[in-house]
Amino acid sequence: MREWNDIAVIAPSRDIDIASVPLLREEVDSLIADGTRRILVNCRDVGFIDSTGLAFLLTRARCLMQRDGLLSLVNASPAVVRFLQIARLLDILHVTPADRPPVPLLTPGESPVWSKSISIREGVENLGGYRHRLLELLDTLPMDRDAAYDTALAAGEALGNAYDHASGAGCVMNVRAYHDRVVIEVCDCGEGYEIAADEEPSESEERGRGIRLMRLLVDSVEVRRRTDVQGTVVRLVKLLAA
Template identity: 40%
Template sequence: MLIVSDCMLVPVRSDLDLTTAPVLRQHLDRIVEGGCKRVILDMDGVEYVDSTGMAMILAESRAMRNRGGLLSLANVSENTMRALSIGCLTSFIPCTQKPEAVGAVAPLKPGVTPKRRLTIKIDAGNLEASRARLRELLVMLPLTDEEVFDMTLAAGEAMGNCVLHTPEACGFLTFAVFDDRLVIEAVDNGPGFSIASDEEPVPTLEHGRGIKIMRLLCDKVDIFRKPTGNGTVARMTKLFSSRGFGPVEEESWEAKIA
């Protein structure tokens, strides 16, 4: 039986052509029909996509959008990205290249302070309300609709961990807006957990996929124990791809959180 969740990572380990694309399409159809709202195709290992594969990706993306969801491609090789660009898919479907092609996220310069900062309490009894509050803030920032969708999901995973792994089911989200990026920290006071950036989580039937999902949706993810006291910090960084956080956006965001 296929277990369908709100967000699913689907590994693609072979080229997508006339023979392999229909098999993947059947699998994706079951996921979409199962109610999944976010599908990430992990394209690691794919070096060739023909017109049949492109048509399949486009059809599944449209099916998800019609249901209020989103499909995107991650870990796309340079050759595959070139083919998708020729096929005009990159203008319609979010695609990100392999990390080594994109480059590491540069650390903030010493002494740099956020232009805006806000902390909200996670409502353990109503995570939907917390996610709605999160979206209200994200749409005020220079992010695309897809990026708002992704950051809501990534932060939603972190919020769920705060509630799940804290005795009081309590946690806080802190938003820090810089010129070129958004940094969200989910902080709890549970037993504490850390994982190296190059360490892969061990998934089970119910747990372990959230970290991998966050890493694919964000530009950088750091998860570590709080420097003092008990608890875990999940720090998610999203770069502003097109433009910085300008004066107009500052005023709008400030009014929204007032």
């Protein structure tokens, strides 16, 4: 069974090619040796991947798969996506393009296929149980295991914030499944916090790093103050397979 603290994000500062692969290989191999099983490669600054880079990514992706892990490329440019598409490697490397279209709006008044509200108990030791409970719910939807795992991991980050800022007291996780998506809202009773969709959180804040990670894992992330009571609501949307 996968652990929940075995994820890492690396961000190459230039193209993944014969010049940069040696250092990247050292970094990734060190992570794998230390037990990391989920590696996200943030390709924001990568404009090109050559055959050496491709061989490196494939071998490490297969290495992680043998350990029940996963290597993903996120924020990939159109050129990189096109290259991997021609090579028929989009699925193997689990590529997410940088120019993802906005999540379509739900039809006004559309009701969920099902919904579940889960009250969160105090005590951060309960966090793992809620992540696994969410996985059980996601297993009923047309999602592959990696998409479900990423969604549960993103929800875990939101739950972690709820425990950090409100100790879990009065917190609720609402899960709603629609025909094309799953929507998860984690509501806490802390002081309240919000951040715009196009705003970059500070890397020096723990919450900021969590938001960055959630944005890499799901299709939409909203963080805003609650309107009913004091606190924060984190809304995550993950689109289902077509």
